[in-house]
Amino acid sequence: MIPEIGHYALILALCVAVVQGTIPIYGAAVGNSSFMSVAKPAARGQFLLVLLAFCCLGYAFAAKDFSVLYVASTSNSQLPLHYRLAAIWGAHEGSLLLWVFILTIWMVAVSFFSGHLPEAMRARILAVMGLVSVGFLLFMLTVSNPFERLIPAAFDGRDLNPLLQDPGMVIHPPMLYMGYVGFSVAFAFALAALFGGTLDAAWARWSRPWTTVAWCFLTIGVAMGSGWAYYELGWGGWWFWDPVENASFMPWLAGTALIHSLAVTDKRGGFKAWSVLLAILAFSLSLLGTFLVRSGVLTSVHAFATDPKRGLFILVFLAVVIGGSLILYAWRAPRVGLGGGFSIVSREGMLLANNVLLVAALGSVLLGTLYPLFLDALDLGKISVGPPYFDTVFVPLMTPAIFLMGIGPLAQWKKASLPDLAVRLRWAFGVSVATALVVPILMGHWSPLVSLGLLLALWVATTIAVDLRERLAHTDGSSFTGKLAMLPRAYWGMVIAHFGLALFITGVTMVKGFEVEQDVRMNVGETATLGGYTFRFDGTEQYKGPNYIAARGSIHVSQDGRDVTVMYPEKRRYTVQNQTMTEAAISPGFLRDLYVSLGEPLEGGAWSVRLYHKPFIDWIWGGCLVMAVGGVLAISDRRYRLAWRRKEVEVPGGTQMARQTVS
Amino acid sequence: MKLWLYLVSILLISGHAMAAYEASPLAENPQVEARLKALAVELRCLVCQNQTLADSNAPLAEDLRREVREMIVKNMSDKEIIDFLVSRYGDFVLYRPPLKTTTTLLWVGPFLLVIGGATALVLVLRKRQKKLAAVALTEAEHNRVAQLLSEGANRP
Amino acid sequence: MNRFLIPLGIFVVVLVFLGIGLTLNPRELPSPLVGKPAPSFSLPQLHEKEKVLSSNDLKGKVWLLNFWASWCGGCKEEHPVLIHLAKSGEVPIYGMDYKDRREEALAWLREWGNPYPLVAVDESGRVGIDYGVYGVPETYVIDKAGVIRYKQIGPLREDVLQTKILPLVRELQNQ
Numbered sequence: 001m002i003p004e005i006g007h008y009a010l011i012l013a014l015c016v017a018v019v020q021g022t023i024p025i026y027g028a029a030v031g032n033s034s035f036m037s038v039a040k041p042a043a044r045g046q047f048l049l050v051l052l053a054f055c056c057l058g059y060a061f062a063a064k065d066f067s068v069l070y071v072a073s074t075s076n077s078q079l080p081l082h083y084r085l086a087a088i089w090g091a092h093e094g095s096l097l098l099w100v101f102i103l104t105i106w107m108v109a110v111s112f113f114s115g116h117l118p119e120a121m122r123a124r125i126l127a128v129m130g131l132v133s134v135g136f137l138l139f140m141l142t143v144s145n146p147f148e149r150l151i152p153a154a155f156d157g158r159d160l161n162p163l164l165q166d167p168g169m170v171i172h173p174p175m176l177y178m179g180y181v182g183f184s185v186a187f188a189f190a191l192a193a194l195f196g197g198t199l200d201a202a203w204a205r206w207s208r209p210w211t212t213v214a215w216c217f218l219t220i221g222v223a224m225g226s227g228w229a230y231y232e233l234g235w236g237g238w239w240f241w242d243p244v245e246n247a248s249f250m251p252w253l254a255g256t257a258l259i260h261s262l263a264v265t266d267k268r269g270g271f272k273a274w275s276v277l278l279a280i281l282a283f284s285l286s287l288l289g290t291f292l293v294r295s296g297v298l299t300s301v302h303a304f305a306t307d308p309k310r311g312l313f314i315l316v317f318l319a320v321v322i323g324g325s326l327i328l329y330a331w332r333a334p335r336v337g338l339g340g341g342f343s344i345v346s347r348e349g350m351l352l353a354n355n356v357l358l359v360a361a362l363g364s365v366l367l368g369t370l371y372p373l374f375l376d377a378l379d380l381g382k383i384s385v386g387p388p389y390f391d392t393v394f395v396p397l398m399t400p401a402i403f404l405m406g407i408g409p410l411a412q413w414k415k416a417s418l419p420d421l422a423v424r425l426r427w428a429f430g431v432s433v434a435t436a437l438v439v440p441i442l443m444g445h446w447s448p449l450v451s452l453g454l455l456l457a458l459w460v461a462t463t464i465a466v467d468l469r470e471r472l473a474h475t476d477g478s479s480f481t482g483k484l485a486m487l488p489r490a491y492w493g494m495v496i497a498h499f500g501l502a503l504f505i506t507g508v509t510m511v512k513g514f515e516v517e518q519d520v521r522m523n524v525g526e527t528a529t530l531g532g533y534t535f536r537f538d539g540t541e542q543y544k545g546p547n548y549i550a551a552r553g554s555i556h557v558s559q560d561g562r563d564v565t566v567m568y569p570e571k572r573r574y575t576v577q578n579q580t581m582t583e584a585a586i587s588p589g590f591l592r593d594l595y596v597s598l599g600e601p602l603e604g605g606a607w608s609v610r611l612y613h614k615p616f617i618d619w620i621w622g623g624c625l626v627m628a629v630g631g632v633l634a635i636s637d638r639r640y641r642l643a644w645r646r647k648e649v650e651v652p653g654g655t656q657m658a659r660q661t662v663s
Numbered sequence: 664m665k666l667w668l669y670l671v672s673i674l675l676i677s678g679h680a681m682a683a684y685e686a687s688p689l690a691e692n693p694q695v696e697a698r699l700k701a702l703a704v705e706l707r708c709l710v711c712q713n714q715t716l717a718d719s720n721a722p723l724a725e726d727l728r729r730e731v732r733e734m735i736v737k738n739m740s741d742k743e744i745i746d747f748l749v750s751r752y753g754d755f756v757l758y759r760p761p762l763k764t765t766t767t768l769l770w771v772g773p774f775l776l777v778i779g780g781a782t783a784l785v786l787v788l789r790k791r792q793k794k795l796a797a798v799a800l801t802e803a804e805h806n807r808v809a810q811l812l813s814e815g816a817n818r819p
Numbered sequence: 820m821n822r823f824l825i826p827l828g829i830f831v832v833v834l835v836f837l838g839i840g841l842t843l844n845p846r847e848l849p850s851p852l853v854g855k856p857a858p859s860f861s862l863p864q865l866h867e868k869e870k871v872l873s874s875n876d877l878k879g880k881v882w883l884l885n886f887w888a889s890w891c892g893g894c895k896e897e898h899p900v901l902i903h904l905a906k907s908g909e910v911p912i913y914g915m916d917y918k919d920r921r922e923e924a925l926a927w928l929r930e931w932g933n934p935y936p937l938v939a940v941d942e943s944g945r946v947g948i949d950y951g952v953y954g955v956p957e958t959y960v961i962d963k964a965g966v967i968r969y970k971q972i973g974p975l976r977e978d979v980l981q982t983k984i985l986p987l988v989r990e991l992q993n994q
Contacts, residue, residue, distance in 0.1 A: 235718040242713050270791075277826060284830075297840035301712045311841045319834055326827040333823050341795040344788050352788075356780035364773035370836065371760075371769045377839040380765045382848060384707050386715075386758025393773045519689040519696070526686040537686065599689070608689050709848065709953040722918070723953055726944045751951040753851045 003068050006056025007147040013049035013100075014137040016042050020130030024123035028196065036123035040111045043126050046133065047104035054101045057088055057146055067153030070094060070146045076159035076576050078547035086170045087160045092294055092304040093146035098173065099290070100136045102181045103129065110185060110210075117206060124192035125185070132184055135317045143309050159547070159576035168228030172221065176248060179218025180286040183251060185210040186258065187283035190276040191325055194332040199272045201339070204265035207279070209635045211262060215255040216631035222248050223624030234582035234597045236517070236612050238620065241390040244302035246369045247289030250362050254282035257358040260351045268348055268413060269339030274355070276336075277329060284322045285362075291318055297373060343415045350408040357401035364393050395449075402456045402505070405498055406463030410470070424470070428462035443514060453509025460502035464495055493634025497627045504623030510616035517613075519599070523606040531613030533594060534558050538566075539605060540598075548572045550583070553598050553607060557587065569598045569609075593617045695735050702731055702744060705758050715758065850951050850970040857884070857959065857967045858949035865916055865924055865938035872913070872939040874965065881991045883912040883984075884959040885935070885975075886947060888919040889927035891955045897974035898931050904980065905934035910988045914938035917947050917955050960984060962991045 020042035027035025057070075061084045066072040074090045089098040107129050114122045140146065189207040193199045225248065230238040239245065258278040265275045291314045292298055296306030342348040368385045376382055406428065407421055436455035440446040471491075477483035520528045522537035529535070538554040550572040557564040567585035574581065584597040592615045599608030690696035703717035708724045716724055716731075727748070734744045748756050760766045852858075861873040885901065887894040901912055914935035916924045921940065928938075941947055950959065951970075960969040969987055971979065 237718075240713070273823075281826075291837065295837075295841060297837060297843075297845065299713050299845045301714070303712065308841055315834070315837055315841065318837075322830055323827065323834070326830055330823040330827055338791055338795060341792055342788075343792070344785060349788065352784055353781070356784050357777065360773060360776035360780050363776045367769060367772045370833070371766075372845070373840045373843075374836055375765055376843050376845070377836050382753060382755045382845075383760045383766065384755050384758050385760050385769065386705075386707065388705055388759035389769070392759075397773060397777060520686040521689045522686040526684050528686040609686075723944075726948060730945070730948055750851060751948060752953070753848060753951075755848055 002056050002059050002063075003065070003147040003149070006053040006060075007145070009049045009053040009056065010097075010137060010141060010147075013046050013053065013104075014134065014141060016046045016049065017130045017133040017137055020046060021127050021134050024127040024130075025195070028120040028123045028127075031120075033119065036119050039123045039126035039130075042130065043104070043107040043111045046130070047108045050097075050101050050104045053147075054088070054097060057094060057097060058085055060147075061085055061087055064157075065153075066155070066157050067150055068146075069148045069150040072150050072154040072157045074157070074160050076157040076547065078576070079157075079160055079165070080546050082170060083160055083165050086164070089173045090160050090164055090169070092310070093140065093144045093148075095173065095177075095304070096136060096140050096144055097146050098177055099181060100133060100140070102174070102177045103133050103136070103184060105178075106182055106185055107133075110188075120196055121192050121198075121206075124195050125188040128188035128191045129184055132188075132321065135321065139310075139313050139317065143307070143313055156576075159574065162548070162572070162574040162577065162579050162581045163232060165547075165574075166228070166232055168224060168232060172224040172228055175217055175224055176221030179214050179216075179221045179255075180248070180251060180289065182210070182214025182217055183255060183279075183283040183286050185214060186255075186279040187325070190279035191328060194276060194325075194328050197332065197335070199276065199333075199336045201266055201269040201272075204262045204269075204272070204275060207275075208259070208262045208266060209640050211255065211258055211279070212631050212635050215252070215259055216628040218248070218252050218255060219624055219628045219631070222252055223621050223628075227621045230617075231584060231586050234584045236584070236595050236597075236610075236614070238617070239387075241365075241368070241387050242302065243298040243300045243369050244289070244293050246365050246390075247285075247292050250365055251282050251285040251289065253358050253362040253365070254278060254285055257355045257362075258282055260358075261355050264348045264351050265339070268342065270342065270348060271352065272339065273329075273333040273336050274352075276333060278355075278359075280322070280325045280329060284318075284325075287314075287318055287321060290314060292369075298369070340414070342413070345411070345418055346416045347408055347411040347413045349416075350404050350411055354401055354404050354408065357397055357404075361394060361397040361401070364397060365390065368393070395452075399452065399456060402460060402501070405501070406459045409467050409494065409498075410463065425463060425466060428459065428466050432458035432462050440513065445514070447513060450509055450513035453505055453513070457502040457505040457509065460498055460505070464499055464502075468495070488637055490634050490637040490639075493630045493632070493637070495630070496633060497630025500623045500626030500628075500630055502623070503619050503626055507616045507619030507621075507623055511614050511620070515612065515614045515617075518611045520609055520611065521602055521606055522609045523604060528609075528611060530611050531592070531594075531615075532559060533564065533613065535596065535609075535611055537607070537609065540601075540607065543570070545572065547576060548574045548581075551598070551601070553585075553596075553609070555585065555596050555609070557594060565594075567594065567596050569596045571598045571601075588618055590618065591615060692736075695732060698735050699728065699732050702735075702741060703728060706731075706748065707756050707758055709752060709756060847972055848951075848953060849972075850967070852951055852967050853970055855967060857961045857965050858946070859965075860939065860941075860946045860949070862915075862939040862941060862946065865914070865921065865928075865940050868921075872937050877913065877961070878965050879963050881910055881960070881962055881988055883910055883988075884915060884950075884961060885912050886915045886917045886941075886950070886952050886955050886957045888917050888955050889923040890919065893974040894956045895931065897956055897976070898934075900975050900977050900980060901934040902932045903977075909985065910992075911936050912958075915946065916940045917952065918942065918944045960987055960991070963994065 020039060023035050024039035024042075027033070027038070059065075060068045060071050061075055062081065064071070064075065064077050064084070066075075070091070070093050074087045074094070075084050079087070087094070089095040107126060110122075110125060110129070114125070117125075186207055189203065189210065193203045225245065226238045229240070230236070258275065261271060261275045261278055264270055265272050291311070293300070293302060294304050294306065295311030295314060296303065296308070297311065368389050371385050372383050407425065410421060410424060432455050435458050436451045439454055440450045471487060472480075472483050475483045475486050477486050516531055518528060518530050522528065524537060524539040527534050527536045534557070536556040536558070538556055540551045540553045543550045543552040550570040552568050552570045555567040555569065557567060565587045567587055569585040570583040572581045572583055573579070582597050584595055587594040592613060595612035595614060597610050599610060601607055688696075700717055704715050706716040706727075708714045708716050708719035708721055710721050710723050711719045716727055731744055731748075734747065739747075745757065754761060760769060762770055857874060859874045861871055861875075864870045864872050904910070905912055912934055914937070916938055918941070924938075924940075939946075950957075954972075956974055958971040958975050959967050962968050968991060969984065971984065975984075
């Protein structure tokens with residue numbers, strides 16, 4: 001009964017979405033206020049209906065209802081409750097429901113926080129989101145129904161993939177989807193502006209906070225995915241440039257470019273058409289990611305079970321949504337006027353150069369990801385494009401972008417002087433170069449890549465310091481902290497986000513440059529040393545988990561004779577699918593991670609053990625977290641908080657003409 | 664004499680015991696293993712869903728690692744080992760796509776994107792500056808502006 | 820107006836490729852050995868351990884080399900097709916027992932039938948690697964000069980047999 005309620009709720013939600021996607025747009029086109037006002041209640045109604053469906057599916061999992069096909073294939077009676085609930089998004093159908101659910105969450109958020117927008121704009125935004133929702137709901141109801149029944153019901157379920165039975169599974173997909181789907185808001189803003197023909201600086205100002213919030217979520221989502229791969233997969237790596245990882249990284253790159261481009265459009269009214277295009281691109285990449293994961297077109301560890309019918313549906317959906325928005329763009333964007341002028345050497349110029357580099361990096365990742373498909377489709381053979389390619393190509397592209405990150409904030413708007421900037425930054429440059437050259441030597445091993453990485457990270461940090469010092473000098477205030485408090489939060493957001501990136505770069509550089517590993521056979525009582533730490537194997541014991549049996553090893557770690565910690569790597573056998581999993585033991589630290597995984601049991605109670613010492617690796621995810629914090633700070637800036645409380649002043653219709661920009 | 668022998672034997676035994684506590688490397692030959700790892704990280708496990716030869720536990724991956732190890736022991740060069748695998752499995756086995764006519768676009772593409780993007784940016788900016796400079800105010804518009812400004816100043 | 824159409828143009832190209840991609844199988848690996856001499860092997864036979872099956876012995880005729888194993892599910896699937904083909908006598912199918920155990924392989928053949936005049940045992944899988952085998956079953960068509968002419972990846976289906984393999988075999992036999 002409950003699954004049927006969920007199913008009907010989805011059907012109703014589809015009807016509401018169709019209404020939401022069509023009537024408000026028509027209303028905005030002809031100026032009919034009552035039609036336009038359909039958007040808000042429709043969005044909220046849709047949210048409630050999809051929430052109901054989501055809860056019904058959750059109930060089916062919690063109650064172990066194996067008469068629902070999806071529950072039977074992804075759950076099991078021995079699976080603990082929190083994983084049974086996380087299994088809602090453990091496979092294709094349920095993750096689609098999560099997608100739509102999160103889309104409705106964003107719709108509701110827009111319906112509440114858009115009081116300051118003109119009604120026509122809000123109507124169009126919610127309508128575009130409604131149309132996207134129509135696509136996904138239709139997809140679910142036709143070929144991917146999570147409520148499909150299994151008759152006769154299964155006695156027990158096939159269990160959730162053991163790789164996914166982990167806390168990371170509970171948070172990573174929702175975070176990631178909040179980001180992915182969040183870009184639909186920026187996308188909707190862009191289309192609404194193109195529909196309405198009013199593409200001005202105000203549009204950029206309204207769009208920015210939504211874009212930044214989605215970007216924050218995506219940053220955390222991608223970072224979590226990486227962190228989860230690190231501790232769950234057992235091979236100590238954290239990024240493989242796998243097609244699905246790339247599918248989440250490309251929207252992030254586009255989103256970052258969009259945030260910076262919106263800054264130009266907001267402040268100087270320039271490059272509106274470009275910002276709109278980036279907004280379309282960011283969401284298009286999200287949709288492309290959805291396609292790649294579910295169509296079977298590329299091989300990936302993350303791919304959901306594939307089905308050509310599904311792939312075709314999503315492809316048609318892509319064609320309609322992305323093709324449609326690009327046609328709209330080609331039609332309307334040329335009419336958009338130019339903003340204020342600026343010279344090539346200026347803050348705007350540097351922000352746009354940053355955009356060029358980010359988009360080139362994005363394009364390269366896309367090229368590398370799809371290239372095997374291109375060649376295969378043209379019958380030119382089968383190749384693989386993996387980490388060696390991406391690492392070789394990505395670093396040279398990002399290096400100038402990060403270098404610009406140091407200069408941009410100090411450059412003046414409209415026109416800046418290179419010699420002047422050079423003088424202001426010479427101290428920062430000198431310190432960065434010197435430190436970057438010396439530190440690796442002190443750590444025992446110099447390499448050009450390590451120095452480059454450190455140089456970039458230090459450059460970002462020192463230029464932040466220079467910028468801060470200059471601004472404080474120009475700020476009136478009684479005390480140092482008083483002056484700091486006077487700086488706008490948007491500025492702090494930028495500083496902290498950039499600093500987060502510097503931390504990230506430091507983490508990546510140090511880990512890649514200085515990590516060490518050892519493969520040893522350990523008898524009980526034997527020790528191995530790595531990175532200054534001594535690891536002593538104290539044997540294994542049998543351990544029974546809720547749905548697995550494990551051999552749990554005990555490794556005692558000490559340094560210079562002092563006890564540091566005890567680590568418990570496990571080798572688990574999940575009984576339902578009879579799959580063996582390696583659970584690595586990690587001892588995290590501010591300056592290093594110790595990582596131990598069990599290999600195979602050998603004779604005499606000995607085991608093969610792999611030990612890693614990874615310096616600064618937690619700075620990678622710490623840096624991402626700091627970046628996201630910066631983003632949150634930026635949106636909590638005073639002008640946004642004031643704007644949301646204030647309603648837009650109703651301007652009489654006649655003055656619409658005044659909005660046309662000079663072209 | 665007996666005491667001396669006793670002490671020496673204790674030292675020998677305890678020395679041996681301490682040596683027994685040091686774990687030995689899993690591989691017989693660490694240099695060979697290091698070279699194997701460097702190669703295996705760039706090779707693809709053919710039966711996995713996107714994993715390197717180094718990380719996979721699949722039986723074919725173990726067999727291939729064994730083959731590569733034997734080739735390293737025979738002192739074959741990296742290129743010879745790679746050629747061995749490519750002649751049997753094709754370029755698919757390499758995670759670093761070789762530079763050939765079919766992959767030129769792949770390797771040159773990123774570079775082209777940057778150059779192209781930078782050129783486009785510079786050209787567009789220059790064109791904009793010219794367009795904006797061309798829109799100069801006429802005499803009548805100058806007067807209108809002055810009039811509006813003075814009106815604004817007179818308002819309470 | 821022109822430059823605003825560029826994004827759409829790029830998208831259409833990508834879309835077309837993605838559409839073609841839906842019809843392809845990214846995991847299927849065509850063999851670079853087609854058109855090259857079949858790697859030579861000399862392995863003990865399954866049924867009579869002391870005897871050896873060598874690829875050189877088979878020069879001068881067209882033959883099929885079928886890699887199989889008792890633990891392989893797909894091999895069961897294609898087995899009726901092989902039995903049928905063996906009965907027709909058109910082309911001999913020699914078996915290569917890949918990474919298997921003798922007793923289990925013999926038992927498997929007893930249960931499901933033996934289409935092979937002879938079976939060689941590749942216990943270590945080395946010959947498999949030489950042939951670029953990455954999963955069983957895989958079948959090769961080898962001509963009179965000992966050159967590989969076709970590789971079938973996965974179970975041999977009746978339709979592929981009739982439309983691709985048998986015509987090729989007949990053509991090679993007439994050479």
